[in-house]
Amino acid sequence: MMRDMNVVREGGRIASAKTLVRGQANIYHPLKHPERFMTSLVIADWSFGDFWALLITLVLLPFAIIVYLVSVILGLIPLIVMVAYRQSSVFPKHKLALGQLPAEVVRGAPWFDAVIAISLILYLPLMTVAGLWLVIIHVVNFILSYPIGVANPDRTKRSLNALRPFSGIPGEYPVHNPSDGFAKKYGGIWSFEDVWIAIFGAVDRQGFVRFLSALPVMIAFLPIAKIVICSNPFLFDLSLLYVNQWSLPIGRRDDMTFDDNDVEFAKRKIKTQVCRALLHDCYRTVTSVMPFTGHYPYPPESRTYSTACGVQYSVRIGTSLLTHSVHSYSIPDYKARSENSIHGFFSVYLQSWNPYHHVTGYVEVNLRADNAVEHPMWLLGDRNSRLHTLNIAKVNNLFVRLGHAFEQHLFEIDPYIREEMKRGIKVYEIKTIGRAPPYLHSDIALDGADAMDSDLPQAGRKDRDTRPARKLKVEASKETKKSQ
Numbered sequence: 001m002m003r004d005m006n007v008v009r010e011g012g013r014i015a016s017a018k019t020l021v022r023g024q025a026n027i028y029h030p031l032k033h034p035e036r037f038m039t040s041l042v043i044a045d046w047s048f049g050d051f052w053a054l055l056i057t058l059v060l061l062p063f064a065i066i067v068y069l070v071s072v073i074l075g076l077i078p079l080i081v082m083v084a085y086r087q088s089s090v091f092p093k094h095k096l097a098l099g100q101l102p103a104e105v106v107r108g109a110p111w112f113d114a115v116i117a118i119s120l121i122l123y124l125p126l127m128t129v130a131g132l133w134l135v136i137i138h139v140v141n142f143i144l145s146y147p148i149g150v151a152n153p154d155r156t157k158r159s160l161n162a163l164r165p166f167s168g169i170p171g172e173y174p175v176h177n178p179s180d181g182f183a184k185k186y187g188g189i190w191s192f193e194d195v196w197i198a199i200f201g202a203v204d205r206q207g208f209v210r211f212l213s214a215l216p217v218m219i220a221f222l223p224i225a226k227i228v229i230c231s232n233p234f235l236f237d238l239s240l241l242y243v244n245q246w247s248l249p250i251g252r253r254d255d256m257t258f259d260d261n262d263v264e265f266a267k268r269k270i271k272t273q274v275c276r277a278l279l280h281d282c283y284r285t286v287t288s289v290m291p292f293t294g295h296y297p298y299p300p301e302s303r304t305y306s307t308a309c310g311v312q313y314s315v316r317i318g319t320s321l322l323t324h325s326v327h328s329y330s331i332p333d334y335k336a337r338s339e340n341s342i343h344g345f346f347s348v349y350l351q352s353w354n355p356y357h358h359v360t361g362y363v364e365v366n367l368r369a370d371n372a373v374e375h376p377m378w379l380l381g382d383r384n385s386r387l388h389t390l391n392i393a394k395v396n397n398l399f400v401r402l403g404h405a406f407e408q409h410l411f412e413i414d415p416y417i418r419e420e421m422k423r424g425i426k427v428y429e430i431k432t433i434g435r436a437p438p439y440l441h442s443d444i445a446l447d448g449a450d451a452m453d454s455d456l457p458q459a460g461r462k463d464r465d466t467r468p469a470r471k472l473k474v475e476a477s478k479e480t481k482k483s484q
Contacts, residue, residue, distance in 0.1 A: 030248065030404035037403065038245040038396045044382075044389045049148075049235035053387065056144050056228050060137060064220045067133050071126060071216035078122035079215070082200055083208050085115050091278060105298050106197050106277045120192050130219045134355055141228050149234030159233035162240060162380055163352045166360050170324045170349035175362045175378075176337040179326045179347035185305035186324065188351070194297075194309035195322065201277045201295040202311040202320060205287050210313070217319040223355035229387055231352045231360045236382035240361070243396050244338070246374040247403030263343075263371055270345055270365070270373065271329060273406075286409045291315050292402045296325040296346055306330045310348065312357075316398060322356040324349040328364070338376040341366035352380070359395070373406065375399045 030037045090110050106112060149156040165173035171183035203211045231238070250266040273279070275298050279287060287293055296310035310325035328334050328344035336344035341364070348363040361379035368374050377395070381388040 030400050034397055034400045037247070037400045039243045041241075041243060041389060041393050041396060042383075043393055044384050044386050046386045047236075047382070047384055049232075049382065050385055050387045052145070052148060053229045053232060053235055056141060057224055059144070060140060060224050060228070063133075063136065064224060067129065068216045068220035070129055071219045072212065074126040074129065075123075075215050076212065078119050078126070079203070079208065079212060081115065081119055081122065082196070082203060085111070086200065086204060086278075105300075106200055107193075107300055116193055116196060119196055123192075126219070133219065134223055137223050137227050137355075141232065145228075145232055145234035155237045156233055159236060159238040162238040163231065163233055163360070166350070166352045166362075166380065168351075170351055175349070176347065178331055178334065179328055182305040182307050182326050182331065183324055183347070183349050186307035188353075190309040190322065190324075195311075197277070197297050198295055198309045198311040198322075199320070201297055202293070202313055204278050205284060205293055205295060206313050207288065210318075211320065214313060214318060214320040217317070218321065218356050222319055222321070222358055225358040226355050226360075230358050230391065231380060236385050236388065238380045238382055241379050241381045241383065241392060242377070243379065243392060244340075244374060244376040245396055245399040245403060246340075246368065246372045247407040249371045250373065250407055263367070266367055266371060266373070267329070267343060267345075270367075270406075274346070274365075275327070290402060290405045290409075292398055294323075296323075296327065299327065310346075314398070316394070320356075321358070322354065324351070324354075336364050336366045336376075337362075337378075338364055338366055338374060340368045340374055340376075342369050343367040350379075359391070373403055375403065 088111075165175055167173075169184055169188045170186070171180035174180055199211070199215075206214070250262065273283065273287070274294055274296050277297060292312065292314050294310060294312045297308050299306055299308045306327040308325055308327070310323040312321040312323060313319075314321065326347040326349070328336065328347045331344075334344050335341075336347075343366060345365040345367070348365075350357050350359055350361050350363065352360045354360075359379050359381075361377060363375065363377045363379075366374050366376070379392060379395075381392055383389065
């Protein structure tokens, strides 16, 4: 079924998608015209709360540096154990080619329970330091912020009411059904196993060196940003702010049409890129240079509420972030909160008490009717605070760049995997399912892009371009310049 990409949400109004198709002279490029791919937000002037929050931050900063250095030391050995387990013969070698099976999940792998037990013991000192540091931040912030809140009782009351839906267990206060019910069943505190698995996949995407620093940054500095600045009801007039970012339509035709295969391709690729424990080498290379990545692991099959701990990594601030992530795609008849969505991927709950994510609110990742990926966010913030509005504006720009990078990634890998999807999916499904170990089971029925070469029909394969995605990008740009 062919569809016309005839609507694109642009700055709050419906606009033609013709200018968003490659090859058009008047194309709107997300990096050159980011305002066309996100909701607008006014940057406020500096407020008293901004200056007071920065003062508290300066008081805590010397101690945060010490906590960071201690966290690097305490986190080194358990991170080495994690990487050693990843490089062991249990899993495929680090550089997975397109012809090798990825690891969908980690649970059930040999020695998994033993590694979790050892890691828990090794992480206990770091967890103790992190807990004590949180107590210090809360005490210092309360002592220095509470008098300001008492002097502004009406504002403080409004802020506390705005925080209420995000102050308890995710989903306890209604944010969006039916994902609320799934998040509530999971509970508030993540299990150590869930956090470890999420970090395991994130380390595979970003590498050992980045996470040697990212975890300490998360432990030492992120709670200050969250408690003192972004979710402080005593200094700021908090309310729910809505922003949204979206990509170019994920279509492959110059006549501005796409079909059901394009839609399913986008659904499969987003799911596997975010949820797989391990990625193929070419996907990992592209993912590692994106400005922001997320790993929301597949929940275990016994978990009926489709929720798990997720780990994000931000290049801009060099830190990892923890989330409560509901896998909305697995909820029957799920309807996203965003009006533009036709298919929901993830519902992310960012609670006010979660010190390891700097914002508070509710976020979705969806596919829109025009086959673009959107990222609607309902975040708590003060419209009159420069720190708050500037932070949200940077988040806006970040996800416009991420949407563009991901859409480009799909465009680059598409030429040499789409045909394999069409011709090899059924053959591969029959030959591999049941042959792979349970901890390496294939998701090929949902992601034909990863079909093994040996299991695909060989007719017409001599012209297949197997060059890495980044090389294709460079050569494609050269050809474009020549044609011009």
